[in-house]
Amino acid sequence: MIAPLTSFDQFFELQPHGLAGYFALSILFGFCFLYFWIARNQEFFGKRFFMITNLALIWWLFAAIMELWSVVPFCKAAWGTLAFPAIGLVPVSWFLFVYRYARGETGPMERWQKALLIVVPSFISLLCFTNPWHWLFYSRASAPVSDVRGAALHYDHGPFFALSSLLLYVFILGGFVILFRAAARAHGSYRLHFLQIFILTIVPIVANIAYVFSGWTIAGIDPTPFMFSVILLLYSLLILSNQTFQIASVARDMVFETLPNAVLVVGRDGRVLEHNATATELFSLRDSSNIPASEIPGLEKLLETLMQAYQPGAVEDVLIGTREFEVQTSHIPRPFGSDDRFLGWLFVFFDITERKIATKTLKKELSVNDEKLRDMRMEHHRIKNEALSDPLTGLLNRRALSDEFDEMVASCSLEKGPIMVTVIDIDHFKSINDRFGHAAGDRALIAVSGALRRAFRREDRLFRIGGEEFVVLSPNLDIKTLEDRIEELREIIFAAGENLGLDGLELRFSAGIAERPLDRTALSDLIDMADKRLYAAKSAGRNRTIGPDGHNNIRH
Template identity: 30%
Template sequence: MDEDLMDAPLKLLVIEDNQADFLLLQRHLKLQGLPVSCAWIDSMAKLESALAAQRWDAVLADYNVPGMVFGQSMDLIRSRQSDLPVILVTGALGDEKAVDLLKQGCSDFVLKENLARLVPAIERSLHEVAEHRARREAEEALRESEDRYRSVIEALFEGIVLIDADGALQAANTSAERILGLTMEHLAGSTSLDPRWQTIHEDGSPFPGEMHPAWVTLQTGQPCHEVIMGVHKPDGSLVWLSINSRPLYRPGDTSPYAVVASFVDITERKRAEEELRILQAQLREAAIHDPLTGLYNRRYLDETMKRELARAAREGHPISIFMGDIDHFKQLNDTYGHQAGDEILKTLGEVLRAHARAGDIPCRYGGEEFVVILPDMPLEAARERAELVRRDFANLRFAFGDAQLGSTISIGVSVYPEYGTTADELIGAADQALYEAKQTGRNRVCLASRLGPTLNN
């Protein structure tokens, strides 16, 4: 817990439609040792009244509050207290929307299911506000006196260093020492070319000393802005910095006599970005997979079939499809319950994935039905693959209570272009073959009729 936040209770506005969630959030903050004074806001009128009554330290805002449009709430907050940090604390929210809201000015984004990130997010946001205010004060102080300027620089949360024309570090504020993990005694005289500095780019590759923004500014006279660099501290930890550098000139000189470099620790921001990237990947995976079986879902099947058919037409390759379902599935559910049925479906998903090549697309079509797209596979090879799947699934048994459960599947196989040139035609032909497999005894594989979807006409 940051000691600076313990001097007095933080005044927080909590925009939340559910009072129970508000109380839970308030209790969580206090349990984390953060002294707070919270006001519950569930309408625009309450928000306007609270903002008029006093200044606040931060806003914790749910995105979906009936009767409150989030954008209008943000506009009202900015008009009354422009530097007031707003942290989204909400449930499920699309990743694109979350990124958009962060771009619009929200300080951070915390899911209700992961409140462990809330206190660090509040501390980080307050530090950013403090840094902004300190920078503004520094600009004012510089006009008044050099002594006051140095005092403010020392108080800044961001690191400030002065580098001479030879590239040697001459001065550093306390924040620079804290961020880099070195005292001025160790920093004095060092340059960006010093082999002790182990620096990396965002992709993990080495960051050469001659590319350090301070060195670039010395050589070119041009400032550098928001250069991202990873620095390995003496304790072995990695800190990520966002660095700015600006040249200092004496009257009449064309080359800088020194460079002022400022940097902030963005390690937490990088971690949050990585968490968001992982969340985005998880959301993309969830959007195309069936949660029970792990197979692709119907939506992905529809999208992929169009693409694969276009590629097959262009390259002259076959596409085989087999469609199947579990025999007597309703009877199994009625006898043992839906939990047993779910276990059977999961087992089938594992078998289908085990027999899939890298380019194959096994999908749950609906209920107990499945479809597997087999690009660049002729009909006979697809029939053999379907037989392997049918045989392996039929041989599986698993314990369910006191019972040993198992089942069988029936499969129909069709191929492009012989049995159709569209997704509907190919699936229809495979479905007709599946119907034949069911009618002729189940637990078998049947090939589509040459008449394809017109079999029963």
């Protein structure tokens, strides 16, 4: 029977227990470092439960070391008892890690998972901690194996210990089933990874079975935590080197396999080293690789050309069956060295059949649309011209007057020049209609519009604003030059009237001029001012022009 403490100071009586004690301590410190390293490493499936397993194992190792180093048997038994929360937690958290890893799950814990992590270790701890009241976990026969100071304890396990072991073995067995099923369903390198996990997990389980059923120990204590620590170290190395648990690695492999583009990896010897599922279906390849690229139907000449005359980023189009593909080629560089040698080629096949068809269809539709657009533009131009033009003379009408004036003002503001507004009215036009008819009057209006085009400049704007009344906008023109042009216009109009062949017709006009900004700035004010001078000219006897200076420019 284990004697109780006679002094509280006995609890701190420790001895390293030789090389085994220091070795166990080094494992503990190494495992603490490993825990923090993995915690800062990138995510992998089931990482949360993997870290819980590590924490539980750290506590188990610490309790085992304290049991190993303690001198007083009661203290050894106390540390052995304190290890059981971790002993109950390791198999459960390990089972949950395997469960989530095999299912590819991350994220927060589910309720049933939290319940297992709390209930199972608590139940086992309760059975162990209450042993002094029932002695069913280990009996009073538990005692040191010898009288040597600090000797290991021999635990005489009871039915509660067997019940706890059986419960934890259920989780261990569940983990094995998950790993076995995952390995059976996986393919390629993933099957190997699951098999590695499966095989490595056997080691601490065998050590635990040997401890429970045959009493095998390391320096007198349970070897399970030390075996488990070695296995978790190996798993951590897999995380670092093979990236077994890293989501990014799994995602890259998944992208390669599920990529809708066919991918071929060809070695320097011209043999296919790897291909994805799309390439397998497209080229009717065998599941196994390492076949000559020359055996791929339709690609013999293409691959030979690309491999012999390779250009970085080379792109070729190839017809495979009824589908057209764009082939992008890349070198696979050596992972070391700086010379021009490389490991092989990467060929990616992009199905451009639909794109080619769509391009042809789009070109055809664009051509039709361009033709329609040209027609629409012409129609728009025609409608605009009709809306802004006088249908009889072809001159601009009153609707266009305001916009043309605004554009002219903006242009003249930059050049700081004047704008002349001339209002012209045919003299005695009503008598022309009365004597010769409206058709003759229309001919007279057409003749006047032609004379206006001949007398004024290209930059001047000509308007028929109603009946026999016309307006001329002249930018950057002085009054003297404008009056000379108006007098030239009189001669042209008079001659045009004679050419109409109407006996007794004399085609003459009166005009009024307003100058911007001398007279006014607004268009309506300028038109009013020019109108007043026009009617002043008519009142003064017609066939004359009155400008801003009030001078009568008369021509008989």
